[in-house]
Amino acid sequence: MPSLKDLKNRIESVKSTRKITKAMQMVAAAKLRRAQEAAEAGRPYAERMLAVMGGLASSVGNSEGAPRLLAGTGSDQTHLLVVMTSERGLCGGFNTTIVRLVRTRIEELLAAGKTVKILTVGKKGREQLKRDYAELMVAHVDLTEVKNIGYANASEIAADVLARFDAGEYDVASIYFNTFQSVISQVPTETQIVPAKFDAPEEADGASTLYDYEPSEEAVLEDLLPRGVATQIFSALLENAASEQGARMSAMDNATRNAGDMIDKLTIQYNRSRQAVITNELIEIISGAEAL
Amino acid sequence: MADLMQFDLVSPERKLASVQAATVQIPGADGDLTAMADHAPMITTLRPGVLTVEGPEGTVEYVVTGGFADVAGPSVSVLAERAMPKAEVTGEVLAELIAEAEAKRDAATDTAVDVAAKLVADLNALRDALGAA
Numbered sequence: 573m574p575s576l577k578d579l580k581n582r583i584e585s586v587k588s589t590r591k592i593t594k595a596m597q598m599v600a601a602a603k604l605r606r607a608q609e610a611a612e613a614g615r616p617y618a619e620r621m622l623a624v625m626g627g628l629a630s631s632v633g634n635s636e637g638a639p640r641l642l643a644g645t646g647s648d649q650t651h652l653l654v655v656m657t658s659e660r661g662l663c664g665g666f667n668t669t670i671v672r673l674v675r676t677r678i679e680e681l682l683a684a685g686k687t688v689k690i691l692t693v694g695k696k697g698r699e700q701l702k703r704d705y706a707e708l709m710v711a712h713v714d715l716t717e718v719k720n721i722g723y724a725n726a727s728e729i730a731a732d733v734l735a736r737f738d739a740g741e742y743d744v745a746s747i748y749f750n751t752f753q754s755v756i757s758q759v760p761t762e763t764q765i766v767p768a769k770f771d772a773p774e775e776a777d778g779a780s781t782l783y784d785y786e787p788s789e790e791a792v793l794e795d796l797l798p799r800g801v802a803t804q805i806f807s808a809l810l811e812n813a814a815s816e817q818g819a820r821m822s823a824m825d826n827a828t829r830n831a832g833d834m835i836d837k838l839t840i841q842y843n844r845s846r847q848a849v850i851t852n853e854l855i856e857i858i859s860g861a862e863a864l
Numbered sequence: 865m866a867d868l869m870q871f872d873l874v875s876p877e878r879k880l881a882s883v884q885a886a887t888v889q890i891p892g893a894d895g896d897l898t899a900m901a902d903h904a905p906m907i908t909t910l911r912p913g914v915l916t917v918e919g920p921e922g923t924v925e926y927v928v929t930g931g932f933a934d935v936a937g938p939s940v941s942v943l944a945e946r947a948m949p950k951a952e953v954t955g956e957v958l959a960e961l962i963a964e965a966e967a968k969r970d971a972a973t974d975t976a977v978d979v980a981a982k983l984v985a986d987l988n989a990l991r992d993a994l995g996a997a
Contacts, residue, residue, distance in 0.1 A: 613878040620874065620943055624907060624934055723876040723945075783936075784906035787894050795893075795909045796932065799945070806876050 576849065579842040583835060590831035596662065597824035604755070604817035610721070611752065611810040618807045625800050626770040627783070628793045639790070641734075641797040644767035645743045650687040652710075652742035653677065654733065654765075656749040656808055657697030658816040659716045664823030666750060666758065666816055667696040673760040674748050678705060689742055693729060693809075710741075721813055726806030733805070734798055737766055749808040750815035756822050758815035763808065765801050867901035870939040871917055873926060875947045880926065881917070888940050889916040890933045905936045912961075912986045914950060914993065915942060925950040927990070929961060930983070953994065962987045 574582070629642055655674050657667045674690075674697075681688050690705060692698040693713040702709065713729055715721070733745055745766040750758040785792045871885035889898045891913025910933060915926045931944035948957075965987055969980035 610877070614876055616872070616879055617874045617876045617943055620934065620941055624932070624943075628907075726876070782905050784904060786892055786897075786906060786908035791893075792907055792909055792932065799931070803876060 573845070576842065576845055579838060579845060583838045583842060586831050586834050586838065590828055590835065593824045593827040593831060597821055597828060600817045600821040600824060604814060604821055606720075607810065607814040607817050608752070611807070611814050614807055614810050618803050621796070621800060621803050622770065625768070625793075625796050628785075628789060628796065629768065629770050632789050632793050639794055639797055641737070641766060641801070642768050642793070645740075648686070648744050650689065650742040650744070651681055652689045652691060652733070652736065652745040652766075654691045654693065654729070654745060654747040654805075655697045655701065656747060656812045657692070657694035657700075658812070659694050659696065659714075661696060662823065663816055663820035664826075666819035666823075667694075667700060669758070669760045670748055670750060671697055671700045673762065674701065675704075677746075677748075677762065678708070691733070694812075710736075721806075721809050723802070723806055726809055727802045729809075730798065730802035730805050733766070734801060742766075747805060747808050749812040750819075752811050752814040752818060755818040758819055761808075761811075763804060765804050768797055768800055868920070869899075869901040869937075871919070872939070872941040873915070873917075873944065873947055874941065875931075875944050880947055880949075881924070883917070883919055883921070883924075885917045885919040885940070887916075887918045888942075889914075889918075890935075890940075890942065891915060891928065892933070899933075899935045899940050902937055903935050903940075907932060907934050910942070910944065912983065912990050914990070915944075915947070927953045927994075929987075950994070955991075958987065958991045958994070962991070 632638055632642075653674060655670065657670055661667075678688050678690075688705075688708050689710045690701060690708045691711045691713070692701065692709065694715060695712075698709070698712055711732065713732070715725065718725055736742060737745065744764065746762050746764045748760065748762055751761045753759055868884040868886055871881065871883055871888055872879070873881040887898050887900050889896060890908065891911055892908040893911050894908070896913070897908070910928055910931050912929045913927075915928050917924045917926070926944075926947050927950050928942065928944040929946040931942065931947075934941045934943070962984065965980065965984045969977060969984055972980045
C-alpha cells in the first residue's frame with residue numbers, strides 16, 4: 573500500500589505528464605495544418621509533372637533509345653528501398669507501420685534471391701531496421717536540422733538516388749512512406765521511382781501525341797525524368813510530414829485522455845487511503861479513551 | 865487586346881500565379897518564345913531567364929531557373945524548379961544560384977559538365993540582363 577505522500581507525488585507527476593502531452597498535441601495540430609497546406613501547395617506541380625511525363629513516356633518509352641531511367645537496366649536483381657520515417661518519436665504507430673511494410677518487402681525480396689539495399693530518411697526507421705538489416709544499409713539522410721521540408725531537401729535525396737543508379741548500384745528503387753488520409757489514418761505506401769512507372773495514360777487524353785516538343789521528345793524526357801524522381805520524393809516527404817503530425821496528434825490525444833483517467837483513479841485511491849488513515853486515528857483515540 | 869488565356873506558374877512548393885494573360889514570354893531551352901491564346905500545343909524545357917506575363921492587369925515578370933512549360937491552346941502552365949517575382953531577385957540571390965551551379969559544374973563528370981556549364985552561363989547572362997534592366 574503506497575503512502576499518502578507517494579500517492580500525492582504520483583498524482584502530481586501524472587498531471588504534469590498530461591500537461592506535456594496536451595501541449596504536444598496542440599503543437600502537432602498547428603504543425604499538421606502547415607504540413608497539410610504544404611502538401612496541398614505541392615500537388616498541382618506534381619500532378620502536371622506526372623501527366624506530362626506519362627504522356628511522353630507512352631510515346632517515347634517503347635522506342636530503342638529510351639533513357640535508362642525509364643527503361644530500366646533490364647534486370648531487377650538489386651533493389652534499393654528508400655524508407656522515409658520521422659526524426660522524432662512519440663507519434664504512435666507511425667514509424668512501426670512503415671517499417672513493418674518494409675520488413676515484409678525485404679523478406680519477400682531476399683526469399684526471391686534478390687539483393688536488397690536500404691537508404692533511410694529519418695532516424696526512427698533507421699533505428700528499427702538496423703537491428704535486423706544493418707548490413708543492408710547503404711546510406712542515411714538526416715533531416716533532424718530541417719524545420720520545413722523544402723524542394724531542396726528532396727532534390728538532394730534524388731541526386732543521391734540517381735547518382736547510385738548511374739553508378740550501377742541498383743536496378744530498381746522504391747520509396748516507402750505514409751500517405752496522409754486523416755488524422756487517425758495514415759496508409760503505408762510503396763511507390764517505384766526507378767525505373768519510372770506511370771499509370772497508363774487515359775485513352776481520352778490522346779492530345780498528348782499532338783504536342784510539339786522543344787528541343788526534342790528525348791531531350792525533354794531526359795530533362796524531366798530526374799525532376800520527376802525529385803518531385804515524387806518531395807511529395808512523399810510532404811505526405812510523410814503531414815502523416816507524422818497527424819499520428820502524433822492522435823497519439824498525444826490518447827495519452828492526454830489516459831493521463832486523465834489515471835489521475836481520476838489515483839485521486840480515488842488517495843481519498844480512500846486518507847479516509848482509512850482518519851478512521852484509524854479515530855479508532856485509536858476511542859479505544860484509548862475506553863481503556864481509561 | 866488579344867484573346868486571353870489561363871496562365872499558371874507553379875513551383876514544387878507553391879502555386880505562384882494563376883491569372884488570365886494575353887501573352888507569355890517564355891525563356892525556352894532553344895530560345896525565347898511568346899505564347900498567345902490558341903498557340904499550338906507544345907512542351908519546352910526552360911533555361912534560367914525572365915518570364916514575362918502580359919495581361920489585363922499589366923505586366924508581371926518572374927525569374928525562373930529551369931523546369932518546363934506546357935503550352936496548350938487555352939492555357940499555359942509553367943512548371944519551374946524555382947521561380948520568384950523579379951523584384952525579389954537581388955544580386956545576392958543570383959550570386960547564390962551561380963555559386964551553386966558552379967559547384968555542380970565542378971563536381972560534374974563527363975557529359976554532365978557541358979550541361980552544368982551551360983547552366984552557369986545562362987545564369988550569368990541572366991544576371992547581366994537584370995543588371996542592365
